[in-house]
Amino acid sequence: MSLLSLQDLSVTRGNRPVLTQITLEVQPGECIGLIGPNGAGKTTLLRAALGLLPATGVSDLAAMTPARRAHAAAWMPQSREIAWPVSVETLIALGRIPHLPRGSGLRPEDQQAVDTAITRMGLADLRHRTATHLSGGEQARVLIARALAQETPLLLADEPIAGLDPANQIATMQVFAGLACEGRAVLVSLHDLGLAARHCTRLLMLQDGRLVADGPPDVALTAQNMAQVFGVSAFYQNTDTGPVFQPLEVLE
Structure with a gap:
């Protein structure tokens, strides 16, 4: 059963095509990296898929009602604004709103979802801290946890690991890969192609609003694609601990 x-x-914005005839399906068990240069259309694809753009x-x-969509997909936008000085736990609990009966507080199953999200993102020590007092990287992890607490079959995230330190970048990608192993699916845009190669089951490569590659990392991250789409050379090797990928030099 397709999740997207x-x-x-x-x-199209004005007379300029931003995204052109994208056809794809996301299945349970997939951790999909959405990659491409700046301006390739990654954010536009995610937002249009959710019905947030014409x-x-x-x-x-996009065809679903908002209520049904909130049960089908969780969304973490690139913007990381936390408007209210609430506790980390309270902010994460906002992810349960689609599941709560009108006027109801958190039920045991909702609290369990919040606790699981806090554990997954390593936020136990920050649970009672005021969210607006955290560092930018800590706030990013809290917002990821809020999306996890929504417990939807599909998670869409726009550059969620940007600004995180290396350990938390790896840990977050491991969480996303773990969701896929549980039978859910993740579609995540990111610029770190090394992490994409190691943790994603499939990569979608965009260039100028068009899908130019769709497949496992070793199929998408070819020397030809890296030169054509990113203008760089790269190193790719499968090792005993998984794929290792590193862009090397800008091509003339």
Whole structure:
């Protein structure tokens, strides 16, 4: 059963095409990295898939009612604004809103979802801290935990590991890969192609709003694609501890 289906999804701003006829499906068990240079259309694809931007073509998520969509997919935008000085636990609990009966407080199953998200993101020591008093990286992890607490089959995240230190970047990608192993799916945009190669089951490569590669990391991250799309050379090798990928030099 597909968790996201796009058919000829296109976005135009003014007279300029930003996204052109994207067709793809996301299945349970996939951790998909959405990659491409700045301005390639990654954020536009995620937002259009959710129905947050005017688009042509078909997105089954965009066609849902807001209430149904909130049960089908969790969304973590690139913006990381925390408006209210609430505790970390309270902020993460906002992810349970789609599941709560009107006027109800947190039920045991909701609290369990919050606790699980806190544990997954390593936030136990910050649980009672005021969210607005945290560092930028800590706030990012709290917002990821809020999306996890929503417990949807699909998670869409726009550059969630940007600004995190290396340990938390790796830990977060491990969490996403773990969700896929549990039968859920993650579609995450990111610029760290080394982490994408190690933790994603599939990569979608965009260039100028078009999908130019779709497949496992070793199929997508070819020397030809890296030169054509990113303008760089790169090193790729499968090792005993997993794939190792590193961009090397800008090509003339």
